[in-house]
Amino acid sequence: MRILIMESKTDESNAVLPPDKVTKRLINSSAQLLNKTKIEPNIQITDKENSIEKIFLLLHHEKGHDFSLYKLNPIYRRIERRMKINNIKNIKDYVLYLQKNKKEVELLFENILINVTNFFRDIVAFKVLDEEIIDPIYTKKNPHENIRVWVPGCSTGEEAYSIAILFQEKKEKQKKDIEIKIFATDIDTQALAVATEGNYPATISNYVSKKQLEHYFTLNREGNTYKINNEIRNTIVFSEHNFIKDPPFSKIDIISCRNSLIYMTKELQKKVFPMFHDALNSGGFLFLGTSESIGDFLNLFDETNRKYKIYQKKETKVEDAFSKGNLI
Template sequence: MSEKTKKQQERIAEHSTNQMQTFVRSAGLINAPNSSDTTPPEKETTKIIRYIKFSDLSGDTLDLLDSEQRNTHGMQQVLLWLLAHSGHDFTGYKKSTIASRINRRLAFHKHLSYTEYVAYLQHNPAETDILFNELLIGVTRFFRDAYAFDSLKIKLISLFKSKKDKEAIRIWVSGCSTGQEAYSIAMLVTECLEKLKMNLKVQIFATDLSAVAIEYARHGIYYDNAIADLSERRIRKFFVKQDNGYQVIKELRNMITFSRHDLIKDAPFTRLDLLCCRNVMIYFTAELQKKIVPIMHYALNNGGLIFTGMAENISGLAELFVPVDEKWKIFERRDNEVKPDLKPVTESKQQKTSTEKASAQLQYSHIKYLQEKFADTQQQLIMATKQMDSLLVEIKLVNKKHNTKTALIPNYPTPQELEQLNSNIKSLLDATTKDILLLHKQLEDLRFEREKILTTG
């Protein structure tokens, strides 16, 4: 063992002991040993290191994470699984953001590798939904960056003045999360029109990837803490008190159409006067931003505005938009003829080969898991039919003795119903057996394809 390795192990052991003592004291579980106590026994080292890895994902502790967690192939497996089950491709998101969110889920379940976590995802569909929503990072509130909205209000008044009576105003709020931003825009537009005394037709499209967030937004009910930053005047004007909080008034809710939409792959809304896309593209890679910005330019009318987040520095924005308020990130569409590339971002040959390999491996493991699950189900059904056969024999004997055709116990099935149930179970067993045979064939085909890819790759 090298001197360097020995010192690293000593530092890890010392760090582990200190972290465990801090945790035990704070939790009040037992009287924690002080610094003069001996080092934990060898058999406890693995357990302590395992805890320390996931107790604090920052600083020196992050260095203790298994190297496989930062392995591109391992992350690719997770993203391929999400793509297969959600239809959304997260490969265009910044790797640092993706890694930190996935590592949080690994930490929660105390998994030591991406491979272990993928196996867990395959056996627990609910975790896939949790991870999907975790990666969306739905952080929002009413009138976030209030001064930015004050500036936007001035720009909207100027824009609306160019409209004719009863003309349409089209607005798209992308990445609306649970609706606060969309309703903030609706309030702002209403106030602008009242000030101008104009009668314009307002159409606001609010979209997000999360179906849960969209459903929440449609109802428009928020608790006291969510509306705490709103003025009393806006609360009285735009909300109705409910037993479980405050609901946005119907007039405002009817102004907005909430729907699921994937900014990366779905067609954009067009002929827009305002595109509100705040703190969405901050999580995208520069390559993906360069693909999406021309689409946003295409979606807006001449003179249309784009309203982005304070922390966003979007690639290519200056080429297609004129800044009207650089501080608050409000831009006007340049009158350039740009044809956006609506095709997915193309992969290099090497990336494609790597993706195919990972996909083949993932499909192979998933089919194998399904095969095992079906085999287990088949075994349970066989046991159930045997128990049912035995029960039916006993019921027939009792039925013959008492000469009754009704259920032996109220609210329980009659012998005839039990026979039908047993017949249904046997039919299900036959169908399951066929499914297992089919899965076995698919497994063999996938094994062949996997070997072919690995050989030619």
């Protein structure tokens, strides 16, 4: 006996199936209707979802960080890469491998964090930051005041050092000594160790100007690494900090959070922007990556430079922004 299932108006899903396949198909069809999502009628998808959920639990348990609200596709690509390296074809087998192998959990964690970065990453954006934000902030401050910058998701330190160099240039140009404090944070302890060391390959000369290299770095004897000078190094405190769950920094003049939010779902981003708003001083600035934006949070921030994603804190209370209705 064969049974005809009428699922939708499309020809492909109207199928004549033998009874043994009917049950499986019906389960998938009702799941689709209930979830109102485009889940393919494929039992392997459920396996994949279950396995990813188990991997998130494992990472949370072993590393203390919850990735369940990060975007799934980039994470899945990292999982696939690790499966390939370990010659594992099936995600269920990879879960078993992870459960027995803490080193692999560590390696997967490192892969998921994607700590690609650079000095003055996106040179024009940094030029705009320098001219429109750093220069006026430095000019306005009095010598007894300080300037506080927070760089969440700082990776191996290049972004924080770039900002420190721009401030140092202002200090020298304006001959005024304002204390600069940069808090650079990440959850990747290996990246933070590189940042703390401040020693970079000579190829940074592709991104850092000759003048900046001469002034703020020391080339080693072999000529293959540049070490950041103490005058810049001492303006930065690197520390482990999860900007999703740890208490935020406060009284900040500039938050530079670039190319981390892009890996997070809108749901997670909605938790972050009100927290950044709280962390900033009145009139403080938020500098995002060029492919990022504050989305619905225009109630909390003014757009200072739309193209280069620089925003200024509005004096709205976070609760008022939420009560407008479109942020929840």
